[in-house]
Amino acid sequence: MTEIKVTKELKGVNLPKTKLGLTKMNVLVRSAEKLFSKKGFYDTSIADICKRARTAVGTFYIYFENKVALYRYLVEQYRLEIHSVLAAATASCETRIQKEREGIRAFIDYAAKKPNVYDIIWGSLSVDKQIFIDYYVSFAESYRRGLTREGDAIKTNDCLTLAYALMGITNFVGLRAIFEEMTPDQIDTMVDECVMKLLRSGAFVDE
């Protein structure tokens, strides 16, 4: 993920101006990411992060005010990476329903390869709740804009709630895939036989 370049201003983060600076910063972030996954955020110290990255502690503070600021940067990198994975997966889709199908499929593949995506993003709730809120508000708003552009292909006027509902479906169906260590074929069947049916024609017969 080293190549994901954050340009957004983030509290407590000083974005480097040189390529060398960016490399040094990302070595620290990758080191932190591994340690957070292994030992958790609270049991990982700045000294641990620097030791693993073979970097002087002073270098850490050039880029980050504290550990929470690094976490904020890490979540922003995940956000950008997920956006780019979804954009690539849906680029050649012609209809909205195809876009949803390929987007859901790509997210589940991503999460299956990188299951700590849940730990990092949902774990932000216990690090700094605002990181969690900013992540989902921003993701939902960008999803909403995409849905709104589709016009009549969408059955509801409330595209923001639909965006949250779709994020929920994708995240939770992704959990099932990870819990059960599903094969790609099993994931395809689950997406086509259940999720896409739900998105096309609903789940319940209206009595």
Next chain:
Amino acid sequence: MTEIKVTKELKGVNLPKTKLGLTKMNVLVRSAEKLFSKKGFYDTSIADICKRARTAVGTFYIYFENKVALYRYLVEQYRLEIHSVLAAATASCETRIQKEREGIRAFIDYAAKKPNVYDIIWGSLSVDKQIFIDYYVSFAESYRRGLTREGDAIKTNDCLTLAYALMGITNFVGLRAIFEEMTPDQIDTMVDECVMKLLRSGAFVDE
């Protein structure tokens, strides 16, 4: 939540045999719950929990092997409480679609009153991932059983995936309600104009 009685055997938890024991145990759990919300799991010590509960540290170890065991008990209490809230809200519903509507509505109300439900349950990812997995696997399985009983009222054969999708919708639409501090009327509109439409007839026109 003191009255929620856990009967399931949980690793590292010794369930008390007397009513007085149960009261003492729950005083500790409520104390821990408040401290976890305020300071987070890792910055709360067993000594802090006992001090706030005005209980000797030795008493803690009668019921719990360690802090993670107490967390496991707390998540189980949430699971039972949420089940009982949903059961009460849907008891008089005659159709499956009514049940879903009242269940979603009740969960959002619950989460709006008790937004730390997300911190506790999703936060378990960083405390002990197995707690998180057990919670959702058990919830999904019980949801699946309910859906399967409905027979033809369900449009898919894959009721387990549908259970995950429905949990995802409910949790994420609940996040929107909390982020925007929605009024009960706004929540009703969101559920009826978007979520229920999705469950009845899907979200996308199939091109």
